[in-house]
Amino acid sequence: MFPDVSPPPLPARRKSRTSSTASSPSSSYINITVGVRVRPSKVPSSLDLTSFITPHHILMPSTTQDVSYATLAGPVLRKLEQGYSTSIVAYGQTGSGKTHTIFGPPGSLRSDTPSSWGLMPRILSELLSSPSNTLSASAVEVYQDLAYDLLDNSSPLTVGSKGRNQQSVTRNVAVAGPLAGKQGKSNGGAHPAGCYCCYCERAKMAKQEEFKRMMAERRGEIPPMSKGVDPFKARKGGKVSPNVDKRRTSGGGTEYATVGEKLRSLRNLEDVLDLCRTVELSRNTASHDLNDRSSRSHCLVSVHVLTSEGGRTLRTKCLLVDLAGSERIAKSKVEGVRKSQAIEINKSLTALGRIIKSLSARSRHVPYRDSTLTMLLKDSFSGRASTTFVVCVSEGEEHDEETKRSLEFGQRLGGVRTNAVASASISDNSISGDKDAIVRMIASMKSELSTLDAGGVDESATNPAAVRKFRSDCKRLEGMRKRIKHLEEVAYKAGEGRNASSRELAELRDAHRRLYEDVERVKYAVDRTTQRPFWREPSAAWKRKNEEIKGLVGRLAMLRA
């Protein structure tokens, strides 16, 4: 049986978040905190938890969401108050309760069911309850080792060398018929070498664009790129830095790291619940033998907290991660697409396991770049964060094998130390000075942007009727997206949870997918009569400038909200 360990009470919140310690950065090596949460089952297990691990917290099957929050989130909120960036990561076998712990049970993200909420809505509403805090959040999904922005209609993001090119290949290219199984150099090896299809042409153009940019950078004609093509290759003192676009605060500390995803500001409880629902609904889910609403992707929500008190300002970040669950395919009995999803999930979790192994063995090389997930989690391990892992296990005897593995993983985690550094707080004067400077900078960058090549439909490349049709298709696509979002919300509020899919919703999703594929195909098609591509990608300079503007606008929104 599992031992009964009663959780500690929720630590008292400090009165002031901007303390003297917060105004000067302090650093300390701290171990990753490991909590184990046991999901109830009809057939209890005979496994003894303590023989594997000495976790900091054990949450028994009878533990309520209130107690889980008090135990796991209390220390995290205290660390945030002290100026540390924090991470909470839920890990475990499929169906063991990770989503339940982070978000809550299906259909619970409503204002009238606060007792069922998971850690995320509770932490966010707790942070919002302080009038000196300003919050904004972003959400990234890692699906099949590629990143998508959950707050921007799942648009593709570039992380390391894994980016838009691969995403377009994965999503749009179905290699069938005579091409099936053939390996070539074009299009990531999906098509034979020398293929002239629109996807291969597009991949070639992207490569040429990248080569031109690299040469211009070497000649010193443009500044080194910090983001867009490979943000991990931004150079620092001659070494390749694996850090994602790190923005600097006026105080000199790192503000936050992003991969270009959208930031949404959170002003009230409705915004918080809307964010949680959007993230939960937009994720890839599927049903299998072990969980009828299994998450097929990893989800990372970053919450940026700006605290202004007594003329000082402090910036911190809280990262909440709901990992996809590891699964034995023989047990979940998945096939086809779900099987390949499971293989990818297991691969990325294996990469995470390698990171933990290297860190606990204090190896000099830690293979963060092995997967998108590990690149995005780098700051939680080697960065300046204080990290908590919730290892979720299922109590049933049939899960003993997976439970043992999860607990062994937790044991290794317990030996990993991070170098947590508290952010320096900065005075409000410098922030307001920043605001004006940022507004001026945005205006001048926008006028520069208008002089650069923004790409888009090349009207001279094809006939006006085709351009009109393309534009109306894009408009229809946008309308469909809005309608899908609305129907998902309605179904969710009706309490049907993430699986809710009315007939209209299913048909609409299908029509949306087909139209999206059509639009993408037309975009990159070469017009037969003019032999010119229909769509021109924006120039590398335009993309870079646009990303910089987006970053500044997000920063300004945080300062103003």
Ligand SMILES: Nc1ncnc2c1ncn2[C@@H]1O[C@H](COP(=O)(O)OP(=O)(O)OP(=O)(O)O)[C@@H](O)[C@H]1O
């Ligand atoms: N501690 C708990 N108490 C009650 N029900 C729970 C608990 N943990 C999980 N459940 C329920 O078990 C089911 C599966 O949980 P959940 O979807 O959170 O698993 P998961 O680990 O996220 O799975 P996957 O990795 O496949 O997404 C849900 O219906 C959830 O509400």
